[in-house]
C-alpha cells in the first residue's frame with residue numbers, strides 16, 4: 001500500500017472540509033482542524049502508532065461531536081471500524097456539560113485500547129495548548145480545573161501507551177498534580 005494511503009488523504013480532506021468554519025479558542029483563532037491533525041500526528045510520530053484506522057479515527061475524532069457530520073456519514077465514507085472508534089471517543093452533546101465531563105471519567109476505562117490511544121493524544125494536545133494559552137472566554141480557574149479533570153480521565157486510561165502517558169505525566173508534574 002502506498003503511504004499515506006488514498007483513504008488517509010481523503011480522511012484528512014474530509015476533516016478539513018467539515019471543520020472549515022471552526023476556530024480554536026486560542027488568541028490567534030487557529031483553524032480547528034489543526035487540533036485533529038495534531039492528535040493524529042502525536043499518535044503517528046511521537047507514539048509510533050502504525051494502525052492506520054486509529055490514525056484516521058484521530059483525524060475524525062471531533063467531526064461528529066462538533067460538525068454536522070453523522071456516524072452514518074463516517075461509516076459510509078470510511079467504514080465500520082473507523083466509525084466505531086469515532087463513536088467511542090464522541091461525547092453525547094445532548095447531555096449537560098457537567099454530566100458529559102463526569103461520564104468521560106466514568107466511561108474511559110471501558111473503552112477499547114485503540115480508542116484509549118486517541119483519548120490520550122486528544123488530552124495531550126489540549127493540555128499542551130493550555131500550558132501556553134488560556135482559551136478565549138475561560139477564567140484562570142477554568143483552565144486549572146481542566147488540568148485536574150483531564151488527569152482524572154487519563155488515570156482511567158493507564159497502561160495503554162507509555163510514551164503518551166509519560167508526556168502527560170510531565171505536564172501533570174509541572175502543574176503540581178503528580
Ligand SMILES: Nc1nc2c(ncn2[C@@H]2O[C@H](COP(=O)(O)OP(=O)(O)O)[C@@H](OP(=O)(O)OP(=O)(O)O)[C@H]2O)c(=O)[nH]1
Pocket residue numbers: 023024025026035062065097122125126127129130133135146
Ligand atoms: N485547550 C484548548 N482546547 C480547545 C481550544 N479550542 C477548542 N478547544 C476544545 O475545547 C474542549 C475543552 O473545553 P471544555 O469547555 O472542557 O469542553 P466543551 O468544548 O465540550 O464545552 C476540547 O474538546 P475535545 O477535544 O472534544 O476534548 P475534551 O472535551 O475531551 O477535553 C478542546 O478541543 C483551545 O484553544 N485550547
Ligand SMILES: [Mn+2]
Pocket residue numbers: 035061062122
Ligand atoms: Mn479533540
